[in-house]
Amino acid sequence: MRNRSPRGRTTPLGAISAAERKRVYTALYQSHLPKLDDAGIVDYNQNRGIVELSTAAEQLDPYLETNTRDDISWCKRYLGIAAAGFALLTAAWLQVPPLAGITDIGLALLVVVAFTVVAIAHTYDARNAPSTGEQAPEVSDE
Numbered sequence: 001m002r003n004r005s006p007r008g009r010t011t012p013l014g015a016i017s018a019a020e021r022k023r024v025y026t027a028l029y030q031s032h033l034p035k036l037d038d039a040g041i042v043d044y045n046q047n048r049g050i051v052e053l054s055t056a057a058e059q060l061d062p063y064l065e066t067n068t069r070d071d072i073s074w075c076k077r078y079l080g081i082a083a084a085g086f087a088l089l090t091a092a093w094l095q096v097p098p099l100a101g102i103t104d105i106g107l108a109l110l111v112v113v114a115f116t117v118v119a120i121a122h123t124y125d126a127r128n129a130p131s132t133g134e135q136a137p138e139v140s141d142e
Contacts, residue, residue, distance in 0.1 A: 041060065
């Protein structure tokens with residue numbers, strides 16, 4: 001098991017010093033757990049050292065879920081299609097074979113079809129994405 005720092009670095013669990021463990025333990029029990037208790041996320045009994053999730057903790061699930069489906073965002077896919085379309089049109093304008101024989105309408109149709117295929121895939125993916133059925137709650141600055 002590894003410890004992941006905020007910057008994404010990992011440290012083997014055995015390499016964490018006692019001072020680092022104590023610092024995390026102290027921050028958890030003196031600062032973080034009382035704040036989570038005040039927010040209603042956990043039920044924290046400081047005298048007995050008991051921490052339990054409250055029912056309100058379920059509201060955080062949409063924020064804690066990880067997306068394991070795909071590493072390439074849709075905006076990058078659209079940007080890739082736009083770049084490929086621009087390169088294709090530039091190559092045709094420079095009369096690069098075999099694009100020199102394709103008409104302007106044919107090239108435009110090819111680019112539009114590529115965007116249409118990606119848009120259909122995006123729509124299909126969005127409709128079939130797993131969902132909790134709940135909309136994420138609003139975050140307030142209290």
